[in-house]
Amino acid sequence: MKQLFRTIAITFMLCVAASPSFSQTGKTGTYPPIDSDAVEQFGGPEGVRNWVEGLFYYIMLDNRINHVFREFGNIERQIYLNTQLVQLVLGGDVEYQGASMAAAHADLGITLTQFNAVVEAAYNSCERIQLTYEACNQLIAGLAPYKHAIVTR
Amino acid sequence: MEEAKRNKFPLSKGAALFVAMLASSISHGDLFDSGKVLATGGVSMIDGAGGGGITPWATITGYATKEGINGDLHYTYAPLANYTLHSVGAAVGFWDRFELSYTSSSLTTGSTFDTLGLVFDTVGGLTDSVAGLPISTGIEPFNTTIDMEVIGAKVRVFGEAIYDSDNFIPQVAVGAFYKTNKNDELLTTLGADKTKDWEAYISATKIFFPINTLINITARYTAANQTGLVGFGGPDGSDKEIRPEISLAYLLRKDTVIGVEWAKHGDNLNGQSVEIAGLDLTSLQPTLETLGLSNVAGTLTQNESDWYDAFVAFFPNKNLSITMAYAMLGNITLTPDQHGFYLSLQASF
Numbered sequence: 001m002k003q004l005f006r007t008i009a010i011t012f013m014l015c016v017a018a019s020p021s022f023s024q025t026g027k028t029g030t031y032p033p034i035d036s037d038a039v040e041q042f043g044g045p046e047g048v049r050n051w052v053e054g055l056f057y058y059i060m061l062d063n064r065i066n067h068v069f070r071e072f073g074n075i076e077r078q079i080y081l082n083t084q085l086v087q088l089v090l091g092g093d094v095e096y097q098g099a100s101m102a103a104a105h106a107d108l109g110i111t112l113t114q115f116n117a118v119v120e121a122a123y124n125s126c127e128r129i130q131l132t133y134e135a136c137n138q139l140i141a142g143l144a145p146y147k148h149a150i151v152t153r
Numbered sequence: 154m155e156e157a158k159r160n161k162f163p164l165s166k167g168a169a170l171f172v173a174m175l176a177s178s179i180s181h182g183d184l185f186d187s188g189k190v191l192a193t194g195g196v197s198m199i200d201g202a203g204g205g206g207i208t209p210w211a212t213i214t215g216y217a218t219k220e221g222i223n224g225d226l227h228y229t230y231a232p233l234a235n236y237t238l239h240s241v242g243a244a245v246g247f248w249d250r251f252e253l254s255y256t257s258s259s260l261t262t263g264s265t266f267d268t269l270g271l272v273f274d275t276v277g278g279l280t281d282s283v284a285g286l287p288i289s290t291g292i293e294p295f296n297t298t299i300d301m302e303v304i305g306a307k308v309r310v311f312g313e314a315i316y317d318s319d320n321f322i323p324q325v326a327v328g329a330f331y332k333t334n335k336n337d338e339l340l341t342t343l344g345a346d347k348t349k350d351w352e353a354y355i356s357a358t359k360i361f362f363p364i365n366t367l368i369n370i371t372a373r374y375t376a377a378n379q380t381g382l383v384g385f386g387g388p389d390g391s392d393k394e395i396r397p398e399i400s401l402a403y404l405l406r407k408d409t410v411i412g413v414e415w416a417k418h419g420d421n422l423n424g425q426s427v428e429i430a431g432l433d434l435t436s437l438q439p440t441l442e443t444l445g446l447s448n449v450a451g452t453l454t455q456n457e458s459d460w461y462d463a464f465v466a467f468f469p470n471k472n473l474s475i476t477m478a479y480a481m482l483g484n485i486t487l488t489p490d491q492h493g494f495y496l497s498l499q500a501s502f
Contacts (some may be wrong), residue, residue: 030363034363111220112188131406137365140318143316144317144318147316
């Protein structure tokens with residue numbers, strides 16, 4: 001039995017190690033892939049910016065998570081960098097100037113419940129900017145793998 | 154378990170009490186958590202486990218993440234052509250890792266069973282008065298009800314159904330049910346080998362966000378007839394076999410999911426007639442004809458079909474889900490074409 005669990009664990013870790021890492025250098029490689037026109041579905045870079053502003057609007061209304069972002073400081077800068085990041089994971093041709101997700105969240109002790117709260121804010125923002133649920137899920141697919149870097153507790 | 158029986162305190166009732174106590178004691182403690190995203194706890198399948206309608210998924214029931222405990226109550230109502238299924242139960246998910254469930258199902262029967270019950274009652278009365286041999290079939294003249302209790306446990310082994318969109322590894326869980334059917338006499342009449350049995354399953358679940366789709370594949374190791382409502386095994390014994398089940402769901406909105414399911418069923422009782430007092434019904438044929446009921450005998454061959462359903466699940470908030478389905482269950486024992494609507498409500502803490 002122990003042997004079985006070890007085999008499963010090793011197989012699992014190999015598979016995780018083989019999957020692309022996230023240094024924010026390009027579109028997130030998902031299965032199946034994110035739509036090639038995902039940024040356009042969001043209404044281009046301006047639309048992505050609107051979505052990120054909506055995201056922060058809902059984050060700041062959620063007492064489970066707003067303090068984390070407030071303590072991080074400079075919300076305008078966070079919105080600016082997140083707009084770059086979202087375009088990038090959707091396949092947009094931009095450069096991301098912020099820190100890696102792992103570095104940015106290493107000391108924050110983010111829980112899965114808090115991460116999920118941001119996901120809920122993400123869906124709320126999609127609805128607020130009249131984005132289809134299908135387009136919204138392109139972004140959810142692109143950001144979902146960051147869970148490993150962000151949730152540290 | 155033997156001791157519990159002697160104390161006239163059924164194990165299953167004890168389990169129900171345990172689940173209920175856990176559910177109430179964690180409601181306000183630090184352990185309570187409801188941090189999953191809406192709908193990602195799934196709904197309650199008829200055996201009580203977290204999943205779809207007829208298939209257990211690898212997801213752990215309730216809205217708890219790995220930080221806590223959460224649970225739910227469910228009620229399922231399926232009025233089919235000749236049967237009505239009621240299923241009531243409770244389930245608790247622990248740290249998004251482990252799940253315990255208890256469900257009590259009752260299946261009220263009609264038409265063919267009523268006719269049979271009436272015949273057996275009459276015939277039994279005759280043999281009793283003539284030869285002092287009452288016939289006990291477990292089929293009442295009206296409203297024969299089949300009762301079954303199901304205890305379930307499930308553990309998530311590895312994988313991440315929701316967030317690992319960058320790989321194909323599904324969330325995988327293994328689980329088991331212990332089912333106790335209360336209708337010994339009726340199951341003997343129908344030719345089932347056992348009234349109590351366990352079954353085990355392994356499920357793999359994965360959400361593919363770019364195509365808004367959830368896929369679940371389950372392999373269930375079981376000897377059940379109609380999930381155990383008609384007992385386990387048949388005249389050839391009750392060897393278990395692996396039966397596949399598939400759920401395919403499309404995420405329509407963040408609070409609405411539609412989909413289809415298929416569950417392979419067995420053929421332990423296919424072609425089997427009804428047995429009374431150790432006699433196959435064919436030997437009763439002359440008696441039935443004397444009573445002017447020759448047409449009854451022709452309807453007494455049992456069959457079992459695979460189950461299918463098409464569903465829409467609505468999650469207005471994290472405390473409630475409403476699943477409506479059209480269930481196509483085919484032949485159930487003596488009656489064909491058992492199709493009908495299915496409603497399942499789940500209340501989460």
